[in-house]
Amino acid sequence: MDVQVLLAERVRAAIVKAFGAEHSGAEPAVHRSSFADYQADAALRLAKPLKKPPLELAKTLAQNLDTSGLCEPSGVTVSPPGFVNFTLGRAFLESALASVARDERAGVPRVAAPATVVIDYSGPNMAKEMHVGHIRSTVIGDALARTLGFLGQRVVPQNHVGDWGTPFGMLLEHLEDLGADRAASELSMGSLNQFYQAARQKFDGDPAFAERARQRVVLLQSGDEQTLARWRTFVGASLRYFSTLYRRLGVLLTDEDVRGESFYNSMLPDVAADLERQGVARVDAGALCVFFDEFKGKDGAPVPLIVQKSDGGFGYAATDLAAIRFRTSELSATRLLYVTGAPQQQHFAMVFATAKRAGFLPPAARAEHVMFGSILGPDKKMFKTRSGENVKLADLLDEAVARAEKAVREKNPDLDPGEARRVAEDVGIGALKYADLSSDRIKDYVFDWDRMLAFEGNTGPYLQYAHARICSIARKAAEAGIVVTDATPLVLATEPERKLALELGMLEPVLALVERTLEPHKLCGYLFDLASAFTSFYESSPVLRAEDEATRASRLLLCQITKNVLGLGLGLRGMAAPKRM
């Protein structure tokens, strides 16, 4: 139940009652307020069409408002130049929160009509180590998959891995030289960069090898069985390695979700033929191209999307188009999300426009580029190692955990080493992911270990700590034999209790906002506000030592609801919520 929606309905009814049915379409404009719980700005917006002073309209509106069950009569006020303020009634807040307490989904309903949402994310390259560049796509995509899935959408993750193309000639030839078994074991241990570099070196330095590599590409693309078997060895070993990284990172992707470039290979000639037959693409300078009025190049000439190269080969545009066709027709997706970097924006704009023209993307389906900025180093340049290489994701995870372990041992020496290690894993990786999710994805962000692992501010550890503290209270309560159930009466008598209750009701609208905007940081902002409201409550309001039994029970239940919402929210970020840390 979303309070804002309830209030908006009442305001709309009052508009109709006071000003006539012809204004039933007017915007109630209800939102949170710093002067009350909520405010409605409808009167301000109606001033012009009704040609009356907004303050007068606001008063008329307030007189016609029926807020029974939501606010006390004194809870509705008007202030210049035309705001209508709402303070929710205590009885309403208490019963609303009770329904949150009874629901394991914390009062968030599932959508009535689920849509099929394909989310394309992570997409590592088989030949290369996963690095910082992949972390954003993987973590943001995972958070969106979890959030939309929780809301009841039918989410189909797609890991569009780079498992095809000309580099595989040299990679497979190198694998041939090493022997399949040895190569497979190297690859599954994460020596992808070394493997790639060794192959590259031979390719550049040994003409005979280079020639064999070129032959190998031909064999691969013509479907030679022995070559394909080697290719499967290569891809299988790499995927096993990626799977270990995914598990450690705590993302949901599995082998089931892998549908790489190779999967679409056989569809490419048909996609090209279809586009040409429909007149969407035409041959220019030997290449099959799609042109657009809005995309122009350096000399003002239109820049094309190249579907098929002049040598007959297919580029990634063809693969992307085939994937769209597959996703709308075979997977019956109506929402297609592409979680990739901002630099690819023009590419996807052209691909989506082409798909629309060709009917691959029916009007009922929409494709969205969920783009994100770069991760920057302390120098504000692209985050690289000192030697200028990409930072390996595996190294990043190790360092995050090592730093977290140091902090955990320091802050809580009582934890036994095994548990400290487990907690460090949760905290370190949680901090890394949270840092990525908590700022607006469109912007570049500066990578900073100290800031992401800080226990103050909008960080993973702060939220986990708030959660762990509540768990601690729950433990103590259980030891003392204090039991609360979801039927325990809630008493919102003090301001901190009231603020916390108000915050606990915001999960539903925030998740709706994340679904609409595809901006996971809005949920982080909410969780931080919630944790702050809780710690304020916690500092001012004794729980186990409350003045009377009813207050104690109520506060304990308040703690429990907060723990559930916090845990739920962290879960939707793909983060663990340790019971102690």
Place this chain on the structure above:
RNA sequence: GCGCCCCUAGCUCAGCUGGAUAGAGCAUCGGACUUCGAAUCCGAGGGUCGUAGGUUCGAAUCCUACGGGGCGCGCCA
């Protein structure tokens, strides 16, 4: 040259369909632990929201121009 994205406090970032006095964290200064976890909380100072116009009763938010930074512009993905 064309196009896209970004610019908010000393630093790192929020700011929801335009709404009342632009908010956090860090840093600085000052308070709060014999009491549920001080990894915390409470308070203070600190901002011409890049600049200039425009739309509006009202602009950090929408439009235009300019400045600064980043990225992309035919056969790589």
